[in-house]
Each structure stands twice: as C-alpha cells, then as structure tokens.
Amino acid sequence: MTETEPVGFIGLGIMGRSMALHLLEGGHSLVVYNRTRQKALPLLDRGATWASSPADVAARCAVVFTIVGFPHDVEEVYLGPNGLISNARSGMLFVDMTTSSPALAVRIAEAAAVRGAVSLDAPVSGGDKGAREGTLSIMVGGDPTAFNRVLPLMRLMGKNIVHQGPAGSGQSCKLCNQIVIAGTMIGVCEALAFARRSGLNLDRMLQSIGSGAAASWTLQNLAPRILAQNFGPGFYVKHFIKDLRLAMEWAKQKGLDLPGLRTVLARYEALASRPGGENLGTHGLYLLYDSSPFLPPSH
C-alpha cells in the first residue's frame, strides 16, 4: 500500500492508542474508531480522522487494525450488524491484535474470505511499555501473502514479528505465552510467601535465586514490585483471567488436560472474587498467600 491510503484503527485503549500513534508518526493517514470517542482525541489532535462505526472505518480504508477488550468485543466489531465483515470489499485486509479466541480468529478469517477479504490474527505481548516504545512481539496467524503485505505497518509497532501459521495460530501462540507466565507467576508468588513465612529476608533471598535456574522476567520485574507492596497493573488480573480461560477452553477442545493452568486460573478467580481483586496487577496473586503483606519481613 502507499502512504496516501488511509489505515483504519479500531480500539484506542492503553495499547491501541500507542500503536496507532506509531502508524501516524510513520507517515500514514489514519481513520480511527473507539467506543468512547474521548480516547481518540489525542490522535485526532495529531491529524487522525474520526469514523462513526466499524462499518464507517471499513468504508474508508483498505487495511484495518483492531485491538479491543474481550472476544465478544472482537465478535461485535467484526461480525456485528455494523461491523467490518458485512462491509468488507474484495482485497481488504483486517488485522485483529486483541488477545482472543483461536476459534473466533478462524471464524472471522473464513467470513472475510467469503467477501474476498483477508483477516489476520496478530496478538501482541510486551505490554503498555512495548506499545509505547514500538517493541511489541507480534504473533501472526493467517494468509502469508497478507502477512507480507502488512509487515511494513507492523514494523512500526513491533520488533519481534513472527508468522506462526494459518488463521488462529497467532492466538494459539499468544495463549502459550500466557500459560508460561501463569506457571512462572504462581511459582514466584508461592516462593515469596514461603520465604516470608520462613522468616527469610526477601531481598537476600532474591539475591541468591535471581540469577540461576529460577531466573525469569517475572522474578526479575514483578518480585521487586511485590516486595515494594506495589500491586497495581502492569497487566490486569481481569484480562489475565480472560486469557487463561481462553487457553483452558482451547485445550479442552483439543482434549488436552492442563492441571497447572487449571490450578493457576482457580487461584486468579479466587483473587478476582475479592473486592478490588480483578483490578490488581497479575502479581497481586501474592496477596492470596500472605494476609499481612504490609508487615516488614521478620529480620
């Protein structure tokens, strides 16, 4: 595509607004839509054009990115009465960057194909920081030709961009990422609780275990936040529960039993049932294990 063709962007939350800004800064004209118009204002100030609905975005753009909240939001944006697919023209290209269901990604790709369009699933990891800095990891499922066509735009938003396979593969890969994080997180939280209950000094404990076989991004980045009693997101418990449920459902459909994932999900659901729990950062899982996190360690 040339830089004069406008690019569509739907979903201007914390992630989407940073990602859309990189497209603008890359010299592309942008047509944006978001359920809450106010979140679009910083982009409109920088020259983006407002669209009144997903259908309106589809009418004005040949390439549309989406990153919304939950699978039912994806379903509405794509398959709803005022959605992208029923307004798709031949040759159009859709890229859903929401973490969503692999099965839904396949369904949308099939619906797009019926109209001569293509839909890719391309969820990301790297969080708000990766979105701001344009260093996201992007995991892409779907038609390889379409992937190559949209790659220059993705390179404005991410660094580690990998075509994973057919439609749904990007979502499956992202769920793998979340399954790994789930296990790592419960290990880190239970170890910290064990350390406190054993009377260890947590800083010294981390000094011993932080650089060997127990090392992980979670241990390095989130354990210090737990020690600092800073349980804000980061990544919300409510969104992580969504991802882990998607993984459980997909595994179940595939006949795969994942007792580790099931255990972690149950713990997060217990956390979310507490007042304020679902709006904690994922490392808030620690609070299930330590009823007095605001007491200093015993020595």
Add this chain to the structure above:
Amino acid sequence: MTETEPVGFIGLGIMGRSMALHLLEGGHSLVVYNRTRQKALPLLDRGATWASSPADVAARCAVVFTIVGFPHDVEEVYLGPNGLISNARSGMLFVDMTTSSPALAVRIAEAAAVRGAVSLDAPVSGGDKGAREGTLSIMVGGDPTAFNRVLPLMRLMGKNIVHQGPAGSGQSCKLCNQIVIAGTMIGVCEALAFARRSGLNLDRMLQSIGSGAAASWTLQNLAPRILAQNFGPGFYVKHFIKDLRLAMEWAKQKGLDLPGLRTVLARYEALASRPGGENLGTHGLYLLYDSSPFLPPSH
C-alpha cells in the same frame, strides 16, 4: 584457617567431586570420605587422603564439608553413631551443602552447639555445570562468624554466596528456588504441549515468546532440549521430587497452603511412577502431556 590444616569433604557424587577438586586446586589438603570409595579415586590420585568414616574425617579435620543425597543421608552422616557430631571437638565447623530439610539443619546446628562446634546449612544451585566451573550460588544459614570464617573456602566453589540468616535459612532459601522452578517448569511444559496440540511450529512459537514477559532460564535452556527430544538429566526427577516434598512439608508446618506447588509435585509423582520416569531430567515433565513426543510437529 591456614592452608596446611586439612579440610574434610564427605560426599563425592557429581556435585561433590567437582567442589572438592576446587578446594584441592585452591591449595588445601583434603581428607575425603564417600559411601562408595571408587568415586574418591580421581581425588585420591590428586593427593587427597582417604578417611574410613565420617568419624574418621572429624578426627582429622577442623572444617568439614558435606554434600550427600537425601535428608536421611545427612542425618546419618551427622547424627549417626559413627557420625560427625558425636566425634566433634570444640571449635569445629561443619558445612552441609546437601539440599535438605530446614528443620534438620536446625537440629544439627543445635547438636553441634552442644559440643562447642558450629554447623552451617549451605545448599547450592547451579547444577553440575556450576560445580565444575566454580560458579555455584551458595545459600548459607547459621552463625555469621562461622560464615565469615569459611567464606574463603566457599569462594573456591561458588560465585554468588549469600548469608541468608540463622540455621535453616540456607535450606529455606534453596526450597524457594525449587518452588519457583516448579511453577516455571509446569508453565513451560504445558505451553509446549498446548502449542503442539494447536499445530504450531514449536521453534517459531519459542521465537515469539522467548524474549518477553514469558522469558525464563527454564524456557531458554530446557524448552530446546524438549524440542530435541533429549529428556536426560540435567537435574533428576527423583531429586526434584525430594526437594518439592521438603518444601511441601515445611510449608505445611508453617500453616502455608501452596496449591501450585502441590499440583506440580503430584505431576512429578505421576511421572516418577512410570518406568524410568524418576531418572529423567526435570523437563521430562513434558512427557505427561504428549504421548507422541517423537513425532515431528504438524507443520
């Protein structure tokens, strides 16, 4: 201590023989004992002296290191009729580097104190590679003066040497290390199984998730071994089960419920009940999830 005083070393398995060799190479004369004498031969060839029992080691040395298999071995070496404690003299210093029970470490430290001796618990992490290269992490519990006295010897064996607190603290810290690894490992294994069942190419999946928030030593070092269908140790399933059981018992004594750890331990026990299971490397956990690990991924 001067370099002319002989140092005792009991337990010459894969870890112990490398660690003892560093003491020899550091210029110390060494008195060694091992249940199987043959394992001592390479050290005897290099000038170490054979002792006929732990009591014999105690009779000849003022400082004794031990690294044996299981807590009952530690108990026998220290508290048995021909053991170190009943032959201890005032001023002697014992250092148990076995991964063992925090409660047993306290018991041995108390028994040593009765005879005017000191016992430290100082388990290690870093595996056979860390032992060979002298880069172990050493987590030390017990008397700080004794810790400082023995630190020059420990520096021949390890790099990251941290005094964790009173007797038992070294063991508690090592168990924290194992709890983190347990969670991380089940996350990695379940994600790989999920990826295969989803038809992903596992190399590409790892390329997407290996450097972000899912990153860990386990993912980086053991996932490639799983992909290469190399399930040998590394670290034995049977030893990891020992460690996880110690952690479960200690947590239970402290009134701490650790459902993540309990889930992982149950999975490892299921693995160990299979023929050959307990002699796999810890990443053999993957085999519980994938009945056909020797088939190539689907694309």
